[in-house]
Amino acid sequence: MADRTRRLPPGLAGLLLTVTVFGIVWALLVPPWQTPDEVAHYAYAQDLAENFKLPPPQPTGAAAPHQASTDQGIADTAVGASRGAFYPQSSPPEWDPAVWEAYQAEEHAHPPPSRSDGGGPNPAATNPPLYYLYADIGYFFDFGGTAFGRLYSMRLWGVLMVALNALAGWLLAGEVLGRRRLAQLACGAVAGLLPMETFMGASVNPDSLMVTLWTFALWLGARVIIRRAPVRDAVALCAVAAAAVLTMATSYALLPAVALALFAGWRGRPPEERRAALRPLGLAGLALVVPVLAWIGLGRALGRSAINSVAAGAHPSPFSISQFISYVWQFYLPRVPGMTLFRWTGGLPAYDVWLKEGTATFGWLDVPVAAWIYQATAIVLGVVGVAALWFVAKLRGRVALWLIAFFALAVLALLAGLHFTEYRSIINGQGHILQGRYLLPVIGVLGLMFGFVVSRIPPRFRMSAATTVLVLLLLIQVLSMSAVVKAYYL
Amino acid sequence: MRRRAWLALLVLPIGVLVALTVSALRPMQIRAYSLGSPDGGQAAILVAGREACEGPIRIPSAVGGVGIWGNGAGNARVAVSVRDATAGRVLAGGHTTIPPGPPGAHTIPVRPSIPPGSTVRVCVTERGPIRFSLLGSLPTHPQIRMKVDGKLTFSEFSLVLFEPSRHSLLAALPTAFSRAELFRFSWVGPWTFWLLALALLGTIGSCGWALVAAGHADSPDPRESETDAPRHPSGVAR
Numbered sequence: 253m254a255d256r257t258r259r260l261p262p263g264l265a266g267l268l269l270t271v272t273v274f275g276i277v278w279a280l281l282v283p284p285w286q287t288p289d290e291v292a293h294y295a296y297a298q299d300l301a302e303n304f305k306l307p308p309p310q311p312t313g314a315a316a317p318h319q320a321s322t323d324q325g326i327a328d329t330a331v332g333a334s335r336g337a338f339y340p341q342s343s344p345p346e347w348d349p350a351v352w353e354a355y356q357a358e359e360h361a362h363p364p365p366s367r368s369d370g371g372g373p374n375p376a377a378t379n380p381p382l383y384y385l386y387a388d389i390g391y392f393f394d395f396g397g398t399a400f401g402r403l404y405s406m407r408l409w410g411v412l413m414v415a416l417n418a419l420a421g422w423l424l425a426g427e428v429l430g431r432r433r434l435a436q437l438a439c440g441a442v443a444g445l446l447p448m449e450t451f452m453g454a455s456v457n458p459d460s461l462m463v464t465l466w467t468f469a470l471w472l473g474a475r476v477i478i479r480r481a482p483v484r485d486a487v488a489l490c491a492v493a494a495a496a497v498l499t500m501a502t503s504y505a506l507l508p509a510v511a512l513a514l515f516a517g518w519r520g521r522p523p524e525e526r527r528a529a530l531r532p533l534g535l536a537g538l539a540l541v542v543p544v545l546a547w548i549g550l551g552r553a554l555g556r557s558a559i560n561s562v563a564a565g566a567h568p569s570p571f572s573i574s575q576f577i578s579y580v581w582q583f584y585l586p587r588v589p590g591m592t593l594f595r596w597t598g599g600l601p602a603y604d605v606w607l608k609e610g611t612a613t614f615g616w617l618d619v620p621v622a623a624w625i626y627q628a629t630a631i632v633l634g635v636v637g638v639a640a641l642w643f644v645a646k647l648r649g650r651v652a653l654w655l656i657a658f659f660a661l662a663v664l665a666l667l668a669g670l671h672f673t674e675y676r677s678i679i680n681g682q683g684h685i686l687q688g689r690y691l692l693p694v695i696g697v698l699g700l701m702f703g704f705v706v707s708r709i710p711p712r713f714r715m716s717a718a719t720t721v722l723v724l725l726l727l728i729q730v731l732s733m734s735a736v737v738k739a740y741y742l
Numbered sequence: 743m744r745r746r747a748w749l750a751l752l753v754l755p756i757g758v759l760v761a762l763t764v765s766a767l768r769p770m771q772i773r774a775y776s777l778g779s780p781d782g783g784q785a786a787i788l789v790a791g792r793e794a795c796e797g798p799i800r801i802p803s804a805v806g807g808v809g810i811w812g813n814g815a816g817n818a819r820v821a822v823s824v825r826d827a828t829a830g831r832v833l834a835g836g837h838t839t840i841p842p843g844p845p846g847a848h849t850i851p852v853r854p855s856i857p858p859g860s861t862v863r864v865c866v867t868e869r870g871p872i873r874f875s876l877l878g879s880l881p882t883h884p885q886i887r888m889k890v891d892g893k894l895t896f897s898e899f900s901l902v903l904f905e906p907s908r909h910s911l912l913a914a915l916p917t918a919f920s921r922a923e924l925f926r927f928s929w930v931g932p933w934t935f936w937l938l939a940l941a942l943l944g945t946i947g948s949c950g951w952a953l954v955a956a957g958h959a960d961s962p963d964p965r966e967s968e969t970d971a972p973r974h975p976s977g978v979a980r
Contacts, residue, residue, distance in 0.1 A: 263959065266952025270945045277938045284925055331925040332778050335882060339780035341847055342811055342900035343882075345925065346778065348802075352924040394927065401927045430979035433956035478976045649977030707979065715957045722949050723757045730762055730942070734911060741918035742772050742911070 263433045264422050264440065271418045271444035274729055275411030279454035281733060283345040283740050284403055285333035286615050287455035288687065292376040293384075294403060294456050295320040299371040301388040306381060307374035309556060321370035323359075327399035330355035337616045340739040347741075359398045367399075376458075378557060380547055382498040383458035403456065410460045414453035417695070418444025420467035424696050425703035427474045428655060432707045434718040439703030443467055443695050445725040447612045447732040452689055458500050459689060465496040466693035469506055470662060470700075473513035477654045481517025483532045489513060490540035497544050501559045502693065505669040509662035510540070516654035569679040576675050583671065596684050603630065609688025612732045617687065619739040621732055632724060640701040643708045663694050758946060769908035771849065772917060774803045778882045781811035781845070781900040785878030786890050788820075788868035794876055796888040796898050797863030798827035806855040806906025808836070810866055810899060811877040813845040818874040820866060822850045827861040837869070845877055855906035864901060915939070 285291045298321055299307050307319070320328065328334050330351055336343035346352070359365065390409025394401035421443025425436040443449065453460045472489035479485060493510045496503035514533060521529055551558040579594040583601045587593070597604035603626075611629050612621045620626075644656060670690055677685045706717045777799070779785075786794045808822045821837035836852040856862065868874040878899035881887065888898040919935040926934075 261959065262955030263952045266948045266950075266955060269948040270952065273938075273941045273945050273948070277942060280926065280930070280934065280938065281922065283922075327925075332882070335778065335780055335879070339782060339900075341781075342776070342809075342877075342902065343778050343780040344773070344776050345921075347776070347921040347924065349924060355925075356928070397927065400925050404926055428976050428978050430974035430976070431959075432979065433959040434953075437952055437956045474976070647978060651975060652977035655976060655978060704978070711960075711962070714960065715953070718956065719953055722953065726758050726945065726949065727761050730758065731765060733942075734765055737915075737918050737922075738770065738911065741921045742770070742914050 261433065263437050264419070267418055267422065267437055267440050267444065268415050270441075271415050271450070272411060274445060274450050275414040275454045276408065277733065278450050279407035279411055280404065281736055282407075282451070282455065282614070283333070283336075284331050284400055285328060286337065286340070286345070286740070287451065287457060288616055288689070289376060290456050291324075291328065291334060291337075292319065292374050293387075293458065294406070295324060295370050296374055296376045296379070297384040297387045297391055297406065297456065298324060298367060298402075299374075300381060300384045301391045302368040303371055305371060306554065306556070307371050307377045309373065309375075309377035318370055319372045319374050321365070321367050323365040323367040323399050324370065326358060326365050327355065327403075330358075331400075338618050340615055340618055344740050356398065379458050379500055380498045380551075380558075382495060383461040383500070386461055387456060406456045407454050410456070411454050413460045413464045414444055414450055417449065417453065417464040417467050420464060420471050421696055421699040421703075424467065424471040424474060424700055425707075427471055427478060428700060429703055429707045432703075434714045435703035435707035438706045438718050438721045439696075439699035441722055441725055442699035442702050445722075445729060446695060446698075447614075447729050448610055448689055449692055449695055450729065451614055451732070452692060459692060462496055462499045462503060463692045463695060465492055465499060466503070466506060466662075467696035468492050469496060469510065470659070470694075470696040473509060473658050473662075474655060476513045476517040477520065477658060478651055479517070480520040481514060481529065481533060483529075483536055486514055486517065486533050486536035487539050490536055490538075491543075494540045494543040497540075498547055502666070502669065502690070504559065505665040506662060506693075507540075508665050509658055512654075512661055513658050516658065520651065520654075567681060571676070571679065575679075576672075579675050579678070580671055594678070601686075605686050605688050606691055607633070607688070610691050611688070612728060612735075613688065614732065614736050615739065619735055621728075621735045625728060625731055629728065636702055636705050639705045639708075643704060659697050659700070663697055666691070666694055766912040767910045769910055770914070771807065772905045772909055772914050773809070773902045774805050774905045775799065775801050775903040777886065777898065777901040779879045779898050779900045781847075781877040782879055783877065783897075784875050785888065785897045785899040786876045786895070788866065788874045788876055790871055791867060791869060792891055793865050793867045794888060794890045794899055795825075795863050795865035796886055796901065797825075798861050799864065799886060799901075799903075800861045801856060801858060801903060803858045804855050804906050805834075805852070805903040807849050807851045807904035808864060808866075809847055809849045809902035809904060811845060811847050812840075812875050812899075813843055814840055814868070814872045814874040816842050816872045817870075818842075818872045819869040820848070820850065820874060821869055822852060823865045823867075824852055824856055825863045825865065827863045830863075833860065833862060840874070845875070849904060864903075866899065 296307055332343060332346050336345060387406045390406035391402050393405040418440045422436045422440035425439035429435045469489060469492045472485060472492055475485045476489050489510060493506050496506055518526060518529055518533055548558040578591045582591060582594045587595060595601060607630055608626050609617060670686055674684060674686045702721055706714055709717055788794060818840040820840055823835040824833050825831060826833055833856050834852040834854055836850045838850045840848050866876060876899045878897055881898050888895050919932040922935055923931050
C-alpha cells in the first residue's frame with residue numbers, strides 16, 4: 253500500500269512530461285527580453301547575483317548607475333530587444349548572423365563587458381527579492397557564458413515552476429474532488445498548459461514563482477479545511493503564503509483566504525479539541541507573520557515600500573466610491589448613459605484584458621492570436637463556467653461551503669486588489685495598468701472548475717471530456733507558438 | 743471502458759494534427775529583410791510627390807514586396823521604388839491606394855522581383871494631395887540614412903522587405919529556425935528547434951498516455967458499487 257501511494261501516478265507523469273516539453277519550447281522560442289518587463293527583471297536578478305544588493309525603486313536625482321549592466325546593454329542593443337519591444341512586425345529581433353558573431357567577439361573580449369555596473373533605478377525594484385534569488389540559481393548555470401546564455405538558463409529554470417504549477421493543480425483537484433484521476437488531469441492540464449501560464453512561467457518574471465505559490469496555497473488551504481487544520485498543513489499553508497508575499501506584493505490578496513482556511517479548519521474540529529488547537533495553530537501562523545514582518549521591517553530599514561504604491565500624477569483626483577463602482581461596472585458590463593467613460597479597450601475590458609491577455613497574448617502584449625481563438629475560448633470558458641456554477645449550486649454540507657467561500661475569497665480579493673490599484677492609478681493620472689496575466693494566480697481555481705465539471709458528468713463521458721480539455725489546450729498552445737514564430741521570425 | 747478510452751483518445755491526435763496542418767499550410771508572406779526601425783513615431787509627412795528614401799540596404803534574399811507603416815487623412819496614393827544604391831537606377835516599383843484609417847502596416851508588391859545580394863535604396867512617395875504620415879523612429883543603423891526630397895533627416899521610416907512568393911508556415915520553418923538560433927546559448931542551432939518540434943509532436947503521445955492511465959485508474963472496480971465507496975470528506979466529490 254505504501255508503495256502504491258509513493259509511486260508517481262502515470263497520469264501525472266504524462267502531464268508533467270507534456271508541460272515540461274511545452275515549457276522548454278516557450279523558453280527557447282521567445283526572443284530575448286520579449287516577455288513583459290523582462291529587461292527590468294533580468295537587471296534586478298543580475299544585480300542581486302553580481303553585487304548582492306537590491307536595486308533602488310525610483311531615481312534619487314543624484315547620478316545613478318544605469319538600470320542594466322553594460323553586459324546586458326550590449327546584448328540588448330545587438331539583438332534589438334528594447335527597440336523591438338511592442339513592435340515585433342517592424343522591428344523583429346536581429347536575424348543577421350554577422351551581428352551575432354560580432355556580439356560574441358565583443359562578449360569574449362578582454363576585459364569582457366561589466367556585469368556588475370548596473371543596479372540603477374528599476375521599475376521592478378518594488379518587488380521583494382524571493383523570486384530573483386530563485387532565478388539567480390538559473391543565472392549561475394551559465395555564469396561563464398554570454399548574457400543570452402544566462403537569460404535562457406533563467407528561463408529554462410523557470411520551466412520547473414510551470415511543471416510544479418501543474419502538479420499543484422493535480423493535487424488541488426485530488427484534495428477537493430477525491431482521487432479522480434481524469435478530473436485531476438484536467439485541472440493540472442489547465443494549470444500547466446494554458447498558453448499564457450506556460451509563456452509567463454518560462455520567462456524571467458516573478459509571476460512565474462508567484463502563480464505556482466498561489467496554486468500550492470489553494471491546495472494547502474483546501475487540505476486545511478477538509479482535514480480540520482492539522483498543524484503540519486497549517487504551517488505549510490502559512491509558509492507558502494509568506495513565500496508568495498515575499499515574491500510579489502500582489503500576494504497580500506491571498507491572506508484573507510488563508511485566514512479563512514485556518515479558521516474553517518479550526519472550526520471543523522470537534523468542540524472539545526478547539527481550545528487545545530488554538531496554540532499550535534497560532535504558532536503555525538508565525539510561519540506567515542514572521543517572514544512578512546521581517547520583510548516589512550527590512551524594507552523600512554532600506555527605505556523601500558513593502559507594498560506596491562501608486563505614484564501621484566500632476567493632478568490627482570480624490571477617491572470616489574461611486575466613481576470606483578462606475579469603473580468596475582464598465583470593466584464587466586456595458587456602460588450606462590451618464591457614467592464617466594472608463595473604458596479604454598475597443599471592446600469590453602473584461603474580454604479584452606482578462607480573456608484575451610489572460611489566455612494568449614504574447615511578447616509585450618503585442619503578439620495576439622487569431623480573433624476566432626479568443627471567441628472559441630470565451631465560449632468554452634462560458635459553457636464550463638455555467639456548468640460549474642450549476643453543480644456548485646447543488647452542493648450542500650459544511651465543508652463544501654467553506655471550500656466555496658475559500659476559493660471565492662481568493663478570487664475576489666485578488667480582483668478587488670487589482671481593480672482598486674488600477675482605479676487609484678487612473679485617478680492619479682498614471683493610466684490603466686491591468687493586464688490579463690495578473691489573474692494567473694487563481695489559475696488553480698480555473699483548473700478546478702474544469703476538473704469539477706469532468707468529475708460531475710456521467711462516468712461514460714468523463715474520458716471524452718478530459719480528452720477534449722487536453723485537445724483544446726494542445727491546440728491553442730500550438731496555434732500560440734505559430735503566432736510567435738510568425739511575429740518574430742517570418 | 744478500454745475500448746471507449748481508445749476511441750476517445752483518437753480525437754486527440756486527429757484534432758491536433760488537422761488543426762496544425764490547416765494552420766501550417768496557409769500561404770503567408772515572409773520577411774526577407776527588416777530595417778529594425780520600430781513604427782512608434784512619425785518619420786516624415788509625404789504629400790504631392792514628396793519622396794522619402796533610405797539606404798543603402800544590402801538584401802540577403804530575393805524581394806518582391808515592401809512593407810511600410812503609416813496612414814493618411816484620405817485615400818493616399820503611395821508609390822514605392824527600389825533603386826540601385828550606387829547607380830540610382832530603378833530596379834523595381836509598385837504602388838497602392840491606402841484608405842484612411844488608424845496607423846498600420848501596408849504591403850506594396852514591387853515588380854520585377856529583386857535578386858538577392860543587391861544593394862538598394864527604397865523610396866516612398868505620396869502621389870496625390872493627401873498627407874500621408876510615414877511612421878518610423880530615430881536611426882537604428884548608422885550607415886543607413888533617410889533623405890526627404892534629397893535632404894538628410896535624423897529619423898528613418900520603418901521598413902521590411904518581403905520575399906516574392908508566399909510560403910506556408912511549414913515550408914518556412916527552416917528560415918524561422920535559422921533566425922531563432924541566433925542570440926541563444928552558443929550551442930543552439932536550427933537542429934535544436936527541429937528537436938523541439940519533434941518533442942512537441944511527442945506530447946500527443948505523452949498526453950495520450952496520461953489520459954489512458956487516468957481513465958484506467960478511474961475505472962470503477964466491478965466488485966464495488968458506487969454507493970459502497972466511502973464519501974469524500976470535502977462533500978464536493980461524488
